Amino acid sequence: MNRSAFVLQEMGLSPLWRPRGEPGVPNSPEPQAAAVAETAAITVATPPRVAAVASTAPVAAPAPVEVNEVAPQTKQPHTLPIQDWDSLHAQVAACQRCELAKTRHNVVVGRGNPTARLLIIGEAPGEQEDRQGLPFVGKAGQLLENMLAAAGINSEQDVYICNVVKCRPPGNRNPAPAEIASCASYLQWQIDTVKPDLIVALGRFAAHTLLNSQAPISTLRKQLHHAHGRPLLVTFHPAYLLRSPGEKAKAWQDWHQVKCQLAS
Numbered sequence: 229m230n231r232s233a234f235v236l237q238e239m240g241l242s243p244l245w246r247p248r249g250e251p252g253v254p255n256s257p258e259p260q261a262a263a264v265a266e267t268a269a270i271t272v273a274t275p276p277r278v279a280a281v282a283s284t285a286p287v288a289a290p291a292p293v294e295v296n297e298v299a300p301q302t303k304q305p306h307t308l309p310i311q312d313w314d315s316l317h318a319q320v321a322a323c324q325r326c327e328l329a330k331t332r333h334n335v336v337v338g339r340g341n342p343t344a345r346l347l348i349i350g351e352a353p354g355e356q357e358d359r360q361g362l363p364f365v366g367k368a369g370q371l372l373e374n375m376l377a378a379a380g381i382n383s384e385q386d387v388y389i390c391n392v393v394k395c396r397p398p399g400n401r402n403p404a405p406a407e408i409a410s411c412a413s414y415l416q417w418q419i420d421t422v423k424p425d426l427i428v429a430l431g432r433f434a435a436h437t438l439l440n441s442q443a444p445i446s447t448l449r450k451q452l453h454h455a456h457g458r459p460l461l462v463t464f465h466p467a468y469l470l471r472s473p474g475e476k477a478k479a480w481q482d483w484h485q486v487k488c489q490l491a492s
């Protein structure tokens with residue numbers, strides 16, 4: 229199996245699309261494979277500025293991205309006396325500012341490179357994250373790792389990953405507005421300190437929170453938003469992709485768009 233086929237298999241997008249006329253290729257490709265073909269058939273050169281995010285996967289020319297200037301999110305200053313990352317971890321570990329403190333096993337602050345150009349923000353810790361104290365370590369986390377690898381993004385070096393709230397909501401329910409508000413200063417400090425060139429909101433909940441919007445994710449995808457003083461793209465949460473594998477081809481397009489945005 230060549231590299232392209234391996235990457236697409238990791239994304240759950242195999243079988244690899246091949247042009248008609250090749251031996252053994254039917255005249256009409258499967259719908260999912262056809263969608264992948266849109267992104268897999270063209271290669272884009274990686275500019276020097278993103279050399280650290282080296283490309284290892286077939287990539288496509290980006291679809292036009294509509295810049296959402298309609299409702300830019302105003303950057304809110306963080307108000308907590310957080311001096312550095314150790315201080316952040318210590319304050320979050322001791323935090324009792326909302327009800328989630330009563331049921332958590334561990335706080336989940338974030339992981340990755342705190343000076344990364346890409347900041348990925350999810351919703352809230354799940355069961356495995358609550359047990360291990362790290363974000364995206366369950367099945368959804370493995371899929372996220374596969375998607376990042378397929379896009380040529382190193383999850384340890386090129387990315388910092390965190391969630392909107394730092395403690396697990398019981399039963400994986402959505403965080404309540406009061407809980408989000410209580411935790412907002414920590415997230416704002418992370419955004420201000422990482423100073424990413426791009427934020428990626430994973431899933432409807434994170435997108436709605438960061439953009440102060442209730443628009444469906446189908447509307448929010450493929451738009452370059454601005455939130456908390458930073459450019460922001462929206463894609464599916466990997467947990468949703470595990471339930472809806474037919475959407476992986478769209479997610480692949482989103483992650484390629486992330487790559488292109490970092491290169492611009």
Ligand code: SF4
Nearest residue numbers: 323326329395410411
């Ligand atoms: S979710 Fe945030 S505000 Fe609530 S207890 Fe955890 S760290 Fe504190």
